Amino acid sequence: MIENGKVYLVGAGPGDPDLLTVKALRLIESAAVVLHDDLVPPAILALTNPLAEIVNVGKRCGAKGPSQSDINSRMIESALAGNSVMRLKGGDPGVFGRLAEEIDALESAGIPWEIVPGITAGLAAAAALGASLTDRRKSARVVIITNHRAAGSDAATQRDWKALAREDATLVIYMPGHDFEALHARLLAAGLPAEIPAALVSRAASPDQSVTCSTLDDLAHLPRVPAPSILLVGWALDAAVRRALAAQSAAVLAEADLLLSR
Numbered sequence: 001m002i003e004n005g006k007v008y009l010v011g012a013g014p015g016d017p018d019l020l021t022v023k024a025l026r027l028i029e030s031a032a033v034v035l036h037d038d039l040v041p042p043a044i045l046a047l048t049n050p051l052a053e054i055v056n057v058g059k060r061c062g063a064k065g066p067s068q069s070d071i072n073s074r075m076i077e078s079a080l081a082g083n084s085v086m087r088l089k090g091g092d093p094g095v096f097g098r099l100a101e102e103i104d105a106l107e108s109a110g111i112p113w114e115i116v117p118g119i120t121a122g123l124a125a126a127a128a129l130g131a132s133l134t135d136r137r138k139s140a141r142v143v144i145i146t147n148h149r150a151a152g153s154d155a156a157t158q159r160d161w162k163a164l165a166r167e168d169a170t171l172v173i174y175m176p177g178h179d180f181e182a183l184h185a186r187l188l189a190a191g192l193p194a195e196i197p198a199a200l201v202s203r204a205a206s207p208d209q210s211v212t213c214s215t216l217d218d219l220a221h222l223p224r225v226p227a228p229s230i231l232l233v234g235w236a237l238d239a240a241v242r243r244a245l246a247a248q249s250a251a252v253l254a255e256a257d258l259l260l261s262r
């Protein structure tokens, strides 16, 4: 079913190969050229065709990698050479994945393309926490947002946090960074209450995923966690955050008991 001379813009999901879509898996197994991000784990790359050309075109923060125009040219050249090309991105390709720029480049070059959606990290983070992102009693909307202020990204720098950070919304903050003090101040200034639940999810859907629960007030004191991580904030998380905190205290008490009984 895969076509030559075409580019498939595919979401690899949050990391667990079991969370690939069936369509993504079929394409991964048959694409001749796979251009992938850093976020795509070895367990998923292991599913590619042994004869495929696999290229990491990731541009991890700080590290030097190919520019966006290098990636565009590479996709176009491989498709013009008659290959089936897969542009494989972590999560969903259309969420903070520079998909629009790649579509523009493919359109300009007259290359056929198709989007295959994937499970975005925010959804995997909510699953890791054990929470629903919406709750008809508390949260009627989900706001997908990034705290990363890329150069030239006006949308990110001039964002109106007051309009986005509302008590009846669940905030899903991609690329939250490490400066939680600044984020804490920004969200409080936007009008969110100090006691609103927050959860920092690191490496969601990976074997070493971790969930750190807190409230907005404690956000400034959260420990650093391994990247990639995502921050969820909102009342819809309340019950899940309480459950996680109770389980954490129970574990601490059990450990203290163990130490005392020695």
Ligand code: SAH
Pocket: 014, 015, 039, 089, 090, 091, 092, 093, 094, 095, 096, 097, 119, 120, 121, 122, 124, 125, 173, 174, 175, 176, 201, 202, 203, 204, 205, 206, 228, 229, 230
């Ligand atoms: N297209 C991707 C997002 C790319 S932006 C998607 O739909 O998920 C990269 C950011 O996504 C990371 O900085 C982090 O905030 C988030 N992210 C990606 N994978 C993640 C994971 N497994 N766990 C937690 N956050 C993740």
